[in-house]
Amino acid sequence: MSKVRDNYVLDVSAGRRGYALNRMCGSLTDPENRRRFLADEAAYCDAYGLSPEQKRAILERDWTAMLDLGASIFYTVKLAMVDKKSVQDLGAVFTGMTTEEFTATMRAGGRRFG
Missing domain, CATH: 1.10.700.10 (Dioxygenase LigAB, LigA subunit)
Structure with a gap:
């Protein structure tokens, strides 16, 4: 990929x-x-x-x-x-965050790339 x-x-x-x-x-x-x-x-x-x-x-x-x-x-x-894993669990793995951190980041509008 x-x-x-x-x-x-x-x-x-x-x-x-x-x-x-x-x-x-x-x-x-x-x-x-x-x-x-x-x-x-x-x-x-x-x-x-x-x-x-x-x-x-x-x-x-x-x-x-x-x-x-x-x-x-x-x-x-x-x-x-x-x-029994969620999309948020996978997102956390792929971004090096905990599930809670990833979920909070998405709720806050996601990561910003400069």
Whole structure:
């Protein structure tokens, strides 16, 4: 995935690289798939053909690595929801803040870039 001024850009190259990862995360919208994933996360990753790096990122919940490996935040959040994490929790991880700090920053109008 490309980075433009501290922002990830999901371009064609990243989309191709992250296809299996995004497909797997997207599958977690189905309750039966969530059950199967939680029963054996590694096997579920293997069933979707994740690369070793993608699988490691999923199993370790390395959210930033997922984006580096081509994941889209729109699909990654599906996995976060399985872990009962919010979009604010992920935003905090990506910005190096606590969830409370991130939420307060967003309520105050967000970060300003100069």
